[in-house]
Amino acid sequence: ETGVTQTPRHLVMGMTNKKSLKCEQHLGHNAMYWYKQSAKKPLELMFVYNFKEQTENNSVPSRFSPECPNSSHLFLHLHTLQPEDSALYLCASSPPEGGLWNEQFFGPGTRLTVL
């Protein structure tokens, strides 16, 4: 295992539901990321946090709302999603971005299905 956990692993929700995805890393990293993985497409970076501060929002719709209460935990709050938001959502962490060549460590992902 990579030291990054995600819950739940699978989630089915209706378009009017509100749910949250959780990510936790046990690696002492200070940067955390949310990615969206859709079939046959490159991973799409959604959000980046460094030392709990959001440093990147890659034009993500407001129905996705991230929260980073501390350097070990990252949440993605979901509300009024669309069927095209169905995808695998991956969390990753890395040492501070000052180490530019540091690789990222990924969690197993949450498979989200929006009905």
Add this chain to the structure above:
Amino acid sequence: AQSVAQPEDQVNVAEGNPLTVKCTYSVSGNPYLFWYVQYPNRGLQFLLKYITGDNLVKGSYGFEAEFNKSQTSFHLKKPSALVSDSALYFCAVKERSNTGKLIFGQGTTLQVKP
């Protein structure tokens, strides 16, 4: 615009044969280069990276990759494929700047047959 291309959706090889998974990139300067692997129902796992120095980089599970600056390529290779190498492989690049983000290719499925 920065981009990473993995020209093959799928690569099929027989067990024991050498394998190559191709990657080319379009990024300014001399980026950092990465390969990740994703097994079914798992997240991405880091395989190897190129920072500087020797163009041939060795990584996990017997994989290696060759950096070619003139061709802006970073192909993943293994001398002898295993059935257990079957997975989805992603190439990624990152600019050498404080604002550089990791940019992924679309992935290549490697299928190794017994």
